Each structure stands twice: as structure tokens, then as C-alpha cells.
Amino acid sequence: MEFQIIWFILWGLLWAVYFMLDGFDFGAGILLGVLGKNENERRTIIHTIGPVWNGNEVWLITAGGATFAAFPTTYALMFSYLYTALLLVLFSLIFRGVAMEFRGMGSTEKWKKNWDRTLIVSSFLPALLFGVAFGNIFKGLPMDANGYHGNLFTLLNPYGLLTGLLFVLLFLVHGSLWISLKTEGDLGARASALAGKVWFVLLVVAVSFLVYTAFVTNLYANYLNNFVWFLFPGLAVFSLLGIKLFVSKGKGLAAFYASCLTILMVTFTGVIGLFPNLIPSSMDPNYSLTIYNSSSSVYTLRIMTVVALVFVPVVIAYQIWSYRVFRRKLTVDETSQEKGSY
Amino acid sequence: MDALMLSRIQFAVTAMFHFIFVPLTLGLSILVAYMESRYVSSGDEKYLKMTKFWGKLFLINFALGIVTGITMEFQFGMNWAEYSRYVGDIFGAPLAIEATVAFFLESTFIGLWIFGWNKISKKAHAVSIWLVALASNLSALWILLANGWMQHPVGYVLRNNRAEMVDFSAMLTNTYGWLKFFHTLFSGYVVAAFFVMGISAYHLLKKTNPEFFKKSFKIAATFGLISSLLVFFVGDFHAVEVAKTQPAKFAAMESVWETQKALPYNLLVVPDVQNEKNSVEAIGIPGMLSYLAFHDSNAEITGLKAFSPENRPPVVPTFLSFRGMAAMGMLFMLLSLIAFILSLTNRLEYSTTFLRIMFYAIPLPYIAAQLGWIVAEVGRQPWIVYGVLKTSDAVSKAVTPLQVWGSLIGFTLLYGTLALVDIYLLTKFAKKGPEEDLSSIIGPSKGQEV
Numbered sequence: 001m002e003f004q005i006i007w008f009i010l011w012g013l014l015w016a017v018y019f020m021l022d023g024f025d026f027g028a029g030i031l032l033g034v035l036g037k038n039e040n041e042r043r044t045i046i047h048t049i050g051p052v053w054n055g056n057e058v059w060l061i062t063a064g065g066a067t068f069a070a071f072p073t074t075y076a077l078m079f080s081y082l083y084t085a086l087l088l089v090l091f092s093l094i095f096r097g098v099a100m101e102f103r104g105m106g107s108t109e110k111w112k113k114n115w116d117r118t119l120i121v122s123s124f125l126p127a128l129l130f131g132v133a134f135g136n137i138f139k140g141l142p143m144d145a146n147g148y149h150g151n152l153f154t155l156l157n158p159y160g161l162l163t164g165l166l167f168v169l170l171f172l173v174h175g176s177l178w179i180s181l182k183t184e185g186d187l188g189a190r191a192s193a194l195a196g197k198v199w200f201v202l203l204v205v206a207v208s209f210l211v212y213t214a215f216v217t218n219l220y221a222n223y224l225n226n227f228v229w230f231l232f233p234g235l236a237v238f239s240l241l242g243i244k245l246f247v248s249k250g251k252g253l254a255a256f257y258a259s260c261l262t263i264l265m266v267t268f269t270g271v272i273g274l275f276p277n278l279i280p281s282s283m284d285p286n287y288s289l290t291i292y293n294s295s296s297s298v299y300t301l302r303i304m305t306v307v308a309l310v311f312v313p314v315v316i317a318y319q320i321w322s323y324r325v326f327r328r329k330l331t332v333d334e335t336s337q338e339k340g341s342y
Numbered sequence: 343m344d345a346l347m348l349s350r351i352q353f354a355v356t357a358m359f360h361f362i363f364v365p366l367t368l369g370l371s372i373l374v375a376y377m378e379s380r381y382v383s384s385g386d387e388k389y390l391k392m393t394k395f396w397g398k399l400f401l402i403n404f405a406l407g408i409v410t411g412i413t414m415e416f417q418f419g420m421n422w423a424e425y426s427r428y429v430g431d432i433f434g435a436p437l438a439i440e441a442t443v444a445f446f447l448e449s450t451f452i453g454l455w456i457f458g459w460n461k462i463s464k465k466a467h468a469v470s471i472w473l474v475a476l477a478s479n480l481s482a483l484w485i486l487l488a489n490g491w492m493q494h495p496v497g498y499v500l501r502n503n504r505a506e507m508v509d510f511s512a513m514l515t516n517t518y519g520w521l522k523f524f525h526t527l528f529s530g531y532v533v534a535a536f537f538v539m540g541i542s543a544y545h546l547l548k549k550t551n552p553e554f555f556k557k558s559f560k561i562a563a564t565f566g567l568i569s570s571l572l573v574f575f576v577g578d579f580h581a582v583e584v585a586k587t588q589p590a591k592f593a594a595m596e597s598v599w600e601t602q603k604a605l606p607y608n609l610l611v612v613p614d615v616q617n618e619k620n621s622v623e624a625i626g627i628p629g630m631l632s633y634l635a636f637h638d639s640n641a642e643i644t645g646l647k648a649f650s651p652e653n654r655p656p657v658v659p660t661f662l663s664f665r666g667m668a669a670m671g672m673l674f675m676l677l678s679l680i681a682f683i684l685s686l687t688n689r690l691e692y693s694t695t696f697l698r699i700m701f702y703a704i705p706l707p708y709i710a711a712q713l714g715w716i717v718a719e720v721g722r723q724p725w726i727v728y729g730v731l732k733t734s735d736a737v738s739k740a741v742t743p744l745q746v747w748g749s750l751i752g753f754t755l756l757y758g759t760l761a762l763v764d765i766y767l768l769t770k771f772a773k774k775g776p777e778e779d780l781s782s783i784i785g786p787s788k789g790q791e792v
Contacts, residue, residue, distance in 0.1 A: 047457070050453070050456070050457055051453040051454065051456070051457040051458070052450075052453055053453075054408070054449035054450070054452060054453050055446060055449040055450035055453060057449065058441060058445045058446045058449045058450075061412065061415060061441045061445055062438065062441040062442055062445070062446070064415050064416070064419075064441075065415065065434070065437045065438035065439075065440070065441040065442070066438050068415075068418070068419065068426065068430055068433075068434035068437055068438060069430070069434030069435045069437065069438035070434070070438075072426055072427055072429075072430020072431060072434050073427050073430070075418075075419050075426055075430060075434070076419050076423035076424070076425075076426035076427040076430065076738075077423060077427075077740070078419065079416065079418075079419025079420045079423065079426075080419060080420055080421070080423035080738035080739075080740045080741050081740050083420050083738075083740070083741055083745050083749070084745060084748070084749075086416060086420060087416075087420070087748075087749050087752065090412060090413060090416050091752065091756060093409065093412055094409040094410070094412065094413070094756065094760075095756075097405060097408060097409040098405060098406070098409055098760065098763070101401065101402075101405035102402075102405065102763060102767065105402070105767055105770075105771075147739060147740050148740045296430065296431045296434065296435075296506075296507075297431050297502075297506045297507065299506070299507055299508065299510075300431050300432070300434075300435055300506075300507050300510075303435060303507075303510050304435060304438060304439075307435075307438070307439055307442060307443075308442065311442045311443055312442065315442065315446040315447075315450075318446075318447075318450055318451075319446070319450055322450050322451075322453060322454055325454060325458060325461055325462055326457065326461065342456075
């Protein structure tokens with residue numbers, strides 16, 4: 001297999017895993033105010049993601065780093081073209097990190113409340129903006145020989161916003177399933193019920209997204225060339241339905257895994273449709289950034305492949321171990337007594 | 343101002359702000375890990391208290407180091423797209439490796455360390471913070487090998503309208519990168535040592551918890567003495583490497599205008615950039631500058647005049663920063679030595695003047711580290727990759743001055759706020775002193791499944 005194709009797959013995989021993992025952090029963060037009725041409940045919600053959110057976010061840093069190393073031209077143009085949108089994502093990530101770490105360090109009501117608000121907004125914004133960014137990438141960016149012809153507001157087109165909404169809803173369901181999985185008692189039950197309700201909205205938006213995609217993007221072209229690929233969107237739909245089934249049967253873990261699979265498959269669905277483009281041009285296909293015209297040299301790709309093959313399995317192993325260490329459900333009473341963490 | 347100038351200012355602001363937190367992380371992670379190891383091996387709760395107290399300050403600082411670091415990765419693409427495109431084939435690799443090898447390790451195990459008391463064994467808990475320390479230091483290695491390549495590019499060819507890597511091992515074994523790594527690393531250890539000594543000095547002056555802070559001070563003094571000697575020693579070799587590979591930077595660091603042999607080291611120099619000379623040169627040590635440059639007192643040093651004016655770095659900031667850093671480096675050795683001796687002979691508590699000096703010395707290693715980066719980065723101008731790509735050709739074409747104004751103002755406000763929160767929290771917890779109640783950590787375990 002060509003190294004460019006290997007790195008295209010890895011690129012898609014990194015984003016998919018990132019959305020699967022940080023997705024529930026975002027969801028839990030957005031729902032902090034909705035599900036957390038009092039300080040102890042809010043602290044418990046934060047404690048469900050506390051031990052793992054940092055490691056989850058590194059998948060984003062690695063996705064960015066991999067784009068830089070494997071497809072430097074795409075990295076350069078994507079980041080400079082989407083300047084303002086990425087700046088907002090960046091500021092949100094900074095605020096979110098600080099809010100997580102610092103909220104427990106003050107003692108006053110006001111201190112906690114302010115960081116809670118910060119956390120909610122800084123979880124919502126990147127969830128939305130990642131969706132908007134990917135929606136626009138699916139659609140193609142207005143670029144030609146003279147560079148880029150868009151700005152923040154051209155990104156906020158109906159399709160971009162719909163994709164943003166899709167991401168937010170995916171993460172809301174994902175986050176509430178996570179909370180219900182990790183907490184006992186009333187909080188967990190409410191989270192599960194909420195997931196069931198939001199799911200209906202997600203279903204409507206997901207169907208609209210799939211239909212709208214046929215009209216404004218070229219994503220389906222690859223699927224029509226080879227029907228095998230329909231396996232991925234098929235699985236996405238299948239696992240999306242699975243979420244509801246498992247939630248209504250009270251199988252929290254299965255519902256959460258179904259949600260993981262949904263996010264992975266939705267990302268793959270988009271990425272497969274893009275191939276061999278990383279960012280298509282909506283003006284002239286000759287100016288699309290493909291895995292061939294924007295990649296690093298084969299020499300560099302080969303080195304990076306070795307690095308990825310050696311280290312990524314190790315990373316996955318210790319991250320799984322860390323999830324196992326913190327697998328026990330939290331109770332609100334216990335968290336309220338714990339000191340020293342968030 | 344154009345997008346280039348604004349992007350340069352923004353990079354300087356965000357990189358320097360990021361580098362307030364990085365050096366302390368590098369050194370303090372090791373000190374905290376050492377304290378926890380002592381606790382695990384001896385069972386002495388004094389060390390556990392130390393781990394918790396210094397660990398808390400570590401975490402406040404660590405959080406800011408992480409979030410301000412994300413900015414750096416984004417910024418290469420956002421503001422320096424031409425740079426990223428031109429050298430991404432080489433520069434992208436160490437960044438991606440840094441994330442894969444170091445950031446995952448660091449972030450996963452910091453979570454285990456914060457939330458893992460009582461959940462993993464004492465030993466595994468101590469190993470977690472050692473892994474965080476190792477990962478922080480490893481991440482410094484990769485980013486400094488990347489920076490080392492910008493300073494002294496190796497193992498590449500120019501083809502396909504960009505620089506392409508042809509020899510990865512050349513980058514891995516780039517002497518410039520390794521010297522930079524060790525120099526930066528040890529400077530971080532000095533920052534951490536002075537941080538711990540300074541806060542301990544504060545409490546020793548207040549006579550709160552003297553035993554606790556005497557012990558902390560002693561550990562830091564030992565660490566500080568070794569590190570300040572090492573940073574100076576490596577710095578000396580680093581200067582030779584600069585003289586060899588970046589003659590224009592070296593000439594600017596020492597404000598040498600004419601190419602000459604057997605140059606003396608003048609303690610007092612006042613550069614006169616307009617007239618391409620020094621208006622004052624006094625108190626010279628014969629042959630010393632040549633010795634510093636090439637470890638040979640007869641060696642010839644290339645002067646600034648050998649380079650056309652547009653290829654010279656800004657002389658005054660490079661020169662002053664270097665002098666300032668080097669002078670402080672010597673001061674740190676002296677202070678660490680005194681600190682070490684007073685600690686060892688148990689006279690610390692009575693040396694109130696010295697304790698006061700050590701308290702006020704907390705910011706000095708931070709300043710020295712920042713000055714070092716000014717020498718490295720301003721001294722490399724007008725190049726972004728020495729001899730390969732000019733900074734002026736590296737900026738993003740798609741980015742407008744208005745956008746950069748927006749982001750620069752945004753960063754300034756955001757980082758200003760973060761600085762206030764940081765200082766507030768550090769002061770609050772540093773003043774508060776160690777937690778006496780350790781029951782939440784070593785109390786009866788709460789019947790969890792294993």
C-alpha cells in the first residue's frame with residue numbers, strides 16, 4: 001500500500017478516536033449545568049472525566065501533529081485558512097483546561113460558578129466548531145490559484161451549521177451516556193433518561209445530514225463507485241439505532257459502546273467520502289488538497305509509519321489501563337468527601 | 343503594522359508566556375517525584391506532605407504549561423503557513439513524535455497521579471509522577487531537536503520547492519539540538535530549585551513549619567547546585583557550537599564587528615550599531631573571547647561586518663540578553679553554593695539576609711531563561727531556518743493584519759487573565775503551607791473492587 005494511503009487512514013483514525021474520546025468530555029462539560037443540580041453533583045460529573053480528559057485531548061494534538069508531519073501543505077493551508085475558527089477552538093481548549101484544573105482550587109461559591117460557566121461554554125464551542133469545520137471540509141473550501149476566498153462567516157453556512165449541530169448532539173448523547181455509566185443513583189438515572197430524549201433529536205439531524213450531504217457535497221461519489229464502502233455509513237446508522245435500543249433496555253455499557261461506534265463510523269463515513277482529498281476545493285478540483293499533492297516525502301512518511309506502529313499500540317495499552325483503574329462508578333456522597341483532586 | 347510583524351510579536355508573546363511554565367514543570371516534576379519516592383521507600387509521612395505541598399504548586403503550573411503549549415502547535419500553521427509548508431517534511435516529524443511519545447504519557451499519567459491516590463499502589467503512584475517527569479523532559483528533547491534543526495539545519499535537500507528530509511538520523515544526532523536540550527533542561531532545573539528554595543525561605547523567615555521547609559530547601563539546594571553548574575558547563579559548549587555554526591549570532595552576542603584573531607573578552611562593552619563599532623570596550627581579558635568561542639585563545643572570530651547589514655541579527659537585544667543571562671548564570675552558581683553549604687551545616691534559619699535574598703531571587707532564573715531564548719531566536723534573525731528560509735518569507739499568505747490584530751489582542755487579554763489566576767493560586771497555596779491532614783490519601787481504603 002502507498003504510504004500516502006496509510007497516512008490517510010491514520011489521519012482519519014486519529015480524528016475518529018479523538019472525537020470518540022474527547023466527545024464524551026465535551027458532552028459531559030456541556031451538560032454540567034443541566035444534569036448537575038448542586039455543587040456535589042457537578043463535582044461528580046467533573047470527576048467522571050477528570051482522570052482521562054487530558055489524555056483524550058492529546059489525540060487532537062496528535063491528529064494535528066500527524067497532519068503537519070504527513071501532509072504539511074494541508075496543515076499549513078487548513079490552519080491559516082481557518083484562522084479565526086481555529087483561534088476560537090484554541091481559546092476554548094485553553095479555557096476548558098484551566099476550568100477543569102482550577103475550579104476545585106478556590107473555596108468560594110462564585111469562583112466555582114464562574115469556572116462552571118467557563119467549562120460549559122468552552123465544551124460547547126469546540127464541539128460545534130469542529131463540526132462546522134468538518135462540514136465545510138466535506139463541502140470543500142473556496143480556494144483556487146489566488147488562495148482562499150472565505151472567512152469565518154462563510155463557514156457558518158447551513159451545511160456547516162448542520163454538521164456542527166450533528167457533532168454537538170452526538171457528543172451530548174455520548175456525554176450523558178458516559179455520566180450514566182460512571183455515576184450511581186439519581187444522577188446516573190437522569191443522565192440516561194436525557195440520552196434517550198436527545199437521541200430523537202440526534203436521529204432527525206443525522207438523517208437530515210445524510211440527505212443534505214447528497215446535495216451539497218461529493219462525498220457519495222466514492223460510495224457509488226464501490227458499494228462496499230456503504231458498510232461504514234450502514235454501521236453508523238445501525239449503531240445509532242443500537243444506542244436507543246440499549247438505553248431503553250437499561251444496558252448502559254452497551255449503549256455507550258454503541259455511541260462510540262456511531263462516532264467512529266460517522267467520522268469514517270465523511271473521511272471515506274473525501275478520499276483522495278484532504279480538503280477539496282469548492283471552486284476548482286485542480287486546487288483540491290489531496291493526499292498526493294500535499295504529502296510529505298515518502299522518506300518522512302516511512303519514518304512516521306514506523307513511529308506510529310511502535311508507539312500508538314503502547315499508548316492505547318496504557319490508556320486502556322488507565323480507564324480500567326478508574327472504571328468504578330462514582331457516588332455523589334463519596335466525591336463530596338474526596339479532597340485534593342478537582 | 344503588517345501581518346508579518348504582528349505574527350512575530352504574537353509568536354514572541356505566546357512562546358515566552360508558554361516558557362514561564364515549562365521550565366518549572368521540567369524541574370519540579372523531578373523534585374516531586376523524588377519526594378514521593380522517598381515517601382514510598384521510607385514510609386515517612388514528612389515526605390508525603392512534601393509531595394502533596396509541592397505537588398499542588400506543580401499542578402497549578404503544569405495546567406498552564408499544557409494549555410499554553412497547544413497554542414504553539416496551532417500557531418505554526420495559523421501564522422507561519424509558508425514555513426510549515428516549506429519545512430513541514432522535516433519539522434513536522436519531531437512534533438508528531440513529541441505528541442505520540444511524550445504528550446500521551448504525560449497527560450495519561452498526570453490523570454492517574456491526581457486521581458489515583460488509593461486507587462493504585464503507592465509504588466505505581468510514584469511511578470506515575472516519574473513518568474510525568476520523564477515525559478516532560480522527553481517532550482523538551484523533541485521540540486528542541488526541532489528547534490536545533492531550525493538553528494542548524496542538517497540532513498535535508500532542497501527539492502520540489504521545499505526542504506525535504508533525507509537523513510533522519512542527522513536530525514536526531516544534531517549536536518546543536520542536543521546542546522540546546524541539555525542547556526534548556528538544566529536551566530529548568532535551576533528555575534525549579536530556586537522556586538522551592540525561595541518559597542522555603544519565605545516560610546523559614548516566618549518560622550512556619552521550619553523542619554518541613556529546611557528539608558525542602560536542602561533537597562532544592564543540592565539540585566540547584568548540580569543544575570546551575572551543569573547549565574553553565576553545557577552553556578559553554580553551546581557557545582562554541584554557535585560560534586561554529588551561526589557566526590553572525592555569535593558576533594552579535596559578543597558585539598564583535600571586525601574579524602580578528604586572539605580577541606580579548608571585554609567586561610564593559612557599549613555597542614554602537616549606527617557606526618558599526620563599539621563606542622566603549624574596556625577591562626579586557628586577553629584571548630578570552632577567542633577561547634570562549636573555539637576553546638582556543640588564538641582563534642579567529644568572524645565579525646558582524648563580514649555579513650551584509652540585512653543578514654545581521656539585531657545586535658543590541660542579542661548582546662544584552664546574552665550578557666544578562668551569562669551574568670545571572672554565574673550568580674546562580676554562587677547562590678546555590680552558599681545555599682548548599684548553609685543547608686549542610688544547619689545554619690540556614692539564622693541566615694536571615696540570605697533567606698531574604700533567596701526569596702527575592704525566585705524570578706531571576708525565569709528571567710535568565712527568557713533572555714536565553716531571546717539570544718537563540720532574535721540572534722537567528724533574519725532567518726527562521728538558518729541560511730535556508732527567511733522569517734519574512736515564512737508568514738501565512740492568507741492571513742490579514744486585522745485577523746492577527748484580533749488574535750494578538752485576544753491572546754494578550756487571555757494570557758493576562760491566566761497570569762493573574764496563576765499568581766493568585768500559587769501565592770495562595772504557597773503561603774498556606776503543607777496540609778496536615780493526610781487522611782484522604784492514606785486513610786482506610788474505601789472498599790473498592792480490585
